[in-house]
Amino acid sequence: MSDPNTRQPILAARDLRKAYGRVVAMDGADFDLYPGEILGVIGDNGAGKSSMIAALAGAVRPDSGEIWLGGEQVRFANPMEARAKGIETVFQTLAMAPALTIVDNLFLGREYRKPGFRGRWLRALDRTRMRAEARKHLSELGLATIQNIDQVVETLSGGQRQGVAVARACAFGSRVIILDEPTAALGVKESRKVLDLILDVRRRGISVVLISHNMPHVFEIADRVHIHRLGRRIAQVRPDQISMSDAVAIMTGAMAPPTE
Amino acid sequence: MSSDDTPHFSEHAGFGRRVINFLHGNPTIIPFLVLIIGLAIFSLIVGKRFFHPFNLSLVLQQVTVIGMLALAQTLIILTAGIDLSVGAIMVLSSVAMGQMALTLGLPPEIALLAGIAVGGACGALNGLLITWLRLPPFIVTLGTWSIFNAFVQFWSRGQTIRQQEIAAEAAILQWTGTALQFGAWRLTLGSVLMLGLAALLWYMLNRTAYGRHIYAVGNDPEAARLSGISTQRVLFSVYLLAGVICGLAGWVLIGRIGAVSPLGGGSANLDSITAVVIGGTSLFGGRGSIIGTLIGALIVGFFRNGLALAGLDVLWQEFSIGCLIIMAVGFDQWLRRISN
Numbered sequence: 001m002s003d004p005n006t007r008q009p010i011l012a013a014r015d016l017r018k019a020y021g022r023v024v025a026m027d028g029a030d031f032d033l034y035p036g037e038i039l040g041v042i043g044d045n046g047a048g049k050s051s052m053i054a055a056l057a058g059a060v061r062p063d064s065g066e067i068w069l070g071g072e073q074v075r076f077a078n079p080m081e082a083r084a085k086g087i088e089t090v091f092q093t094l095a096m097a098p099a100l101t102i103v104d105n106l107f108l109g110r111e112y113r114k115p116g117f118r119g120r121w122l123r124a125l126d127r128t129r130m131r132a133e134a135r136k137h138l139s140e141l142g143l144a145t146i147q148n149i150d151q152v153v154e155t156l157s158g159g160q161r162q163g164v165a166v167a168r169a170c171a172f173g174s175r176v177i178i179l180d181e182p183t184a185a186l187g188v189k190e191s192r193k194v195l196d197l198i199l200d201v202r203r204r205g206i207s208v209v210l211i212s213h214n215m216p217h218v219f220e221i222a223d224r225v226h227i228h229r230l231g232r233r234i235a236q237v238r239p240d241q242i243s244m245s246d247a248v249a250i251m252t253g254a255m256a257p258p259t260e
Numbered sequence: 261m262s263s264d265d266t267p268h269f270s271e272h273a274g275f276g277r278r279v280i281n282f283l284h285g286n287p288t289i290i291p292f293l294v295l296i297i298g299l300a301i302f303s304l305i306v307g308k309r310f311f312h313p314f315n316l317s318l319v320l321q322q323v324t325v326i327g328m329l330a331l332a333q334t335l336i337i338l339t340a341g342i343d344l345s346v347g348a349i350m351v352l353s354s355v356a357m358g359q360m361a362l363t364l365g366l367p368p369e370i371a372l373l374a375g376i377a378v379g380g381a382c383g384a385l386n387g388l389l390i391t392w393l394r395l396p397p398f399i400v401t402l403g404t405w406s407i408f409n410a411f412v413q414f415w416s417r418g419q420t421i422r423q424q425e426i427a428a429e430a431a432i433l434q435w436t437g438t439a440l441q442f443g444a445w446r447l448t449l450g451s452v453l454m455l456g457l458a459a460l461l462w463y464m465l466n467r468t469a470y471g472r473h474i475y476a477v478g479n480d481p482e483a484a485r486l487s488g489i490s491t492q493r494v495l496f497s498v499y500l501l502a503g504v505i506c507g508l509a510g511w512v513l514i515g516r517i518g519a520v521s522p523l524g525g526g527s528a529n530l531d532s533i534t535a536v537v538i539g540g541t542s543l544f545g546g547r548g549s550i551i552g553t554l555i556g557a558l559i560v561g562f563f564r565n566g567l568a569l570a571g572l573d574v575l576w577q578e579f580s581i582g583c584l585i586i587m588a589v590g591f592d593q594w595l596r597r598i599s600n
Contacts, residue, residue: 059486080488095486097479099284099546104472109488111469123468155281 008071010035010207011056011087011176016065018051025051026062027231033176038198038208040218040239043228044251049211052228053178056209057089058082070175080109088169089178094161096168098154102146103127103134105153106168137171138164141200159190166197170206177201178209183217195221215244227251283595288552290591291540294584295559302566309569313444323561324451325350325516327554328509329532330539331454331461332502334553337536338465339478339498340545341397345386346506347528348408351521353379353510355412358421358520361430368430376507382408383503387496405529416522423518436515450512455554457505462550474498479546535560538584542592559584 013031018024026048033039043049054060056067058076067074069085076082079089096105112126113119119126134149143163146156153161162182169177179198183191191214199221202208212218218225219239227235227250235250235257242258249255283289303310329346336343357375360366366374382404389400426433436450465471476484477494485491514520539556541548563584564577 078488079486083488091486093482095480095483097476097483097546099479100472100475101285104476108472108476108484111472113469122463123470125467125469125472127467150285151281152284155277155284 007034009033009068010070011209012068013052013056014066014068016052016055016062016067018048018055018060018062024231026055026065029065029228029231030233031056031226032236033207033209034224035207036202036205037223038202038210038221040222040225041209041211041228042213042215042218042225042247042251047228047251048231049228050180053089053180053209053211056082057087057178059089083172083174086175087178088172088174088176090162090165090169090180090182092180092184094165096153096161096165099152101152102138102149102156102164103130105164106130106134106137106171110172133171137167140204141167141170141197143167157190158186159193162186162190162194163197166194166201170201170204174206176207176209178211180211181213182210183212183214191217215248219244219247227257229253280595280598287540287547288549288555291538291552291555291559291588294538295555295562298559298562298566302562302570306566306569310566314446315565315569317444317446319558319561319565320451321446321448321516322565323535323557324448324454325509325513326528326531326535326560327454327557328457328512329506329528330535330553330557331458331550332505332509333532333536334539334541334548334550335461335465335474335498335505336397336502337478337533337541337543338474338545338548339495340481340543341390341478341495341498342401342533342543343386343397343499343502344401344529345382345405345408346502346509346532347525348405348412349379349382349503349506350509350513350528351523351525352382352408352412352415353507354513354520355416355510355522357433357510357514358426358430359415361433362421362425368432371430372432372511375510376504379507379510380500380504383500383506384496386503387499390499391492391496412522416520418522420522421520426514426519433511433514433520434518436512437518438515448515450515453508453512457508458550458554465550470494470497475546477545531560534581534585538581538588540588540592542596543589544592544596547592 009032011033013029016026016029018026029048029052031052041049051060055062058079058081074085097108100108107130112129114124114126118124131149138146138149141163146160153164156164182194186194195217198208198210210218210222222239225237225239225247226233227237227247229251237247246255250257309315329350332346333343353375356378357371360374361368361371386401386404389395390397436448436453438449440447465474473484473489473494476487476489477491481491535557536553537543538559539548539552541552560581563580567577567580
C-alpha cells in the first residue's frame with residue numbers, strides 16, 4: 001500500500017474482521033487517518049462502514065484485526081475507553097438526551113463536581129464551571145447564537161443539535177472526531193452550516209473522519225476518501241483526482257478500483 | 261471570529277415557540293397553576309373554612325403517606341419505569357416492624373431499621389428482576405405486588421397489631437405520628453419526614469451527577485449508555501432506593517393510623533402514580549420533578565377535601581381526580597408531540 005503521505009497515521013486499522021452470525025460486516029478492512037485531515041469514508045449500505053467506525057469508536061469489538069492510535073496498538077472494550085484516548089464519536093443518533101439541557105448533555109457522564117467538602121461528600125455538581133466551559137466551547141465553534149445554554153436540547157433545530165454534539169466532541173481535548181452521517185437529517189442550509197463547522201474543527205488541528213452517503217458533501221470537504229465495498233477498503237482516492245461518478249462506480253462494483 | 265467564516269444557527273422563535281420552550285424548561289408550571297386555580301375556586305365555594313389552618317393541616321396529614329410513596333414513584337417513573345408494588349412494600353415494611361418488635365421481641369429501634377431494610381430488599385428484588393432478567397417493570401412489579409401482599413398476610417396472619425400494644429412496647433414506631441402544634445397549625449413528624457425527604461431527593465436529582473443520570477436513563481437510554489453511564493446500575497439503584505423510601509413510608513403509615521394493619525395500602529399504588537402524573541412527570545420517562553409530585557399530591561388532597569367540604573358526594577372526588585389524570589397525560593403527550 002503506497003500512500004503519497006509519508007507521515008505516520010494518527011489512527012490506523014489493519015485487517016479488521018467482524019461477523020454477525022453468517023453476515024460478514026467487515027472482511028479485512030483497513031483504515032488510515034493522518035493528522036489534521038478530513039477523511040471521507042463512503043460505501044454502499046452493508047459495505048461495513050458503520051461496523052468499522054463502531055470498532056474504531058469502541059462501540060463494537062472486532063473478531064480480529066489491529067487498531068493503532070498514534071503508533072501504539074490499542075484495544076477498546078467500550079466507547080469510554082476510546083474517548084479516554086481522545087477518540088470522540090458523534091453518532092448518527094447524536095446520543096443526546098432531548099429532555100436535558102445543553103449543559104447537561106455536554107457533560108453527561110463526565111460531570112464536574114465542586115471542589116472541597118460539597119463536591120466530595122455532598123456530590124454537588126460544579127454548575128458554574130460547566131456553564132462557563134459550555135459557553136466557551138459553543139462560541140469557539142461559532143455557535144454563540146445559542147443564547148440560552150440551559151435550554152433543553154429538543155427545543156433546538158436539527159443543525160443546532162448537530163452543532164452541540166460536535167461541540168461536545170471537541171470539548172474534551174480529543175485528537176480524532178468521528179462523525180457518522182452528520183448531514184443525513186438536515187436541510188440544505190443547515191447542512192451547509194454543519195460542513196462549515198467540520199472545517200472549523202479541522203482548523204483547530206483535530207483529525208476528522210466523515211462517514212456520509214452524501215457524495216457532494218464528502219467531495220467538497222474531505223482531503224482524502226476511503227471507498228469501502230463488501231466489508232473492506234477497496235480504494236483510497238483524492239477528491240480532486242477522481243470524479244464523483246467514478247467513485248460511485250467503484251463503490252458499487254461497476255468499475256475496477258484504481259491500481260495502487 | 262467574524263460572521264463570514266463561522267456557521268451561525270439563528271433562532272427564529274415566535275411567541276408560540278417561546279411558550280412551548282418555556283413549558284419544556286418549567287414542567288411544574290402547569291400543575292402549579294392547577295393548584296392555585298383549584299385553591300381559588302374552592303375558597304370561593306367553601307369560604308373561610310377552606311383556608312383555616314386546621315383544614316390545611318388536615319390535608320397535609322392526609323397526603324403525607326401517599327406523598328412518601330409518590331416520591332419513590334417519581335424516581336422510578338423518571339427512568340420510564342413504573343412500580344405497582346410501592347403500597348405493598350410499605351405495608352410489608354410496617355408489618356415487619358410491628359412483628360419484629362412485638363412478636364419476635366427485638367428492640368424497637370432494631371425492628372424499625374430491619375423494617376426499612378425489608379423495604380430495601382423488596383426494591384432490590386424488583387430492580388434485580390428488571391435489570392438482570394430484563395423483564396418489563398410493569399409485569400415485574402405486578403407480580404411482586406401479589407407476592408409482597410402474600411407475605412403481608414402470611415406474616416401478620418391477617419391480624420392488626422393494636423395501637424395500645426405498640427404504644428406500650430414499641431412507641432418509636434408511632435413517633436412519626438407525633439404532632440407539632442403551632443397555634444392552630446398541626447404538623448406531624450411524618451409530614452416533616454416526608455418534606456425533608458423531598459428536599460433531599462430534589463437536591464439529588466438536580467444537583468448531583470447521579471440525579472442527571474436518572475433523567476438521562478429515562479429520557480434516552482441509548483444516549484445515556486453511549487455517554488458512559490451504566491444504565492443497568494442506575495436502574496437497579498433507583499428501584500432499591502424506592503424500596504427504602506417505601507420502608508420509611510411504612511413507618512409513617514404506622515404513625516398515621518397508630519396501629520399495624522395488613523390492610524393499609526389498598527389503593528396506595530395507584531394513588532402514588534396519580535400524584536406523580538398530575539404533578540407533571542411524564543410516564544415516558546426523563547421529564548418531571550419532585551416539586552411537581554408534591555404539588556400533584558397536594559392537588560389530589562385539596563380536590564378531595566374541597567369537594568367534600570363543598571358538600572358533594574364522594575363520587576365527584578373520584579370523578580374530578582380521573583379528569584385531572586387524563587388532562588395531565590394528554591398535556592404531556594401534546595407537549596412531546598409538538599416538540600418533535
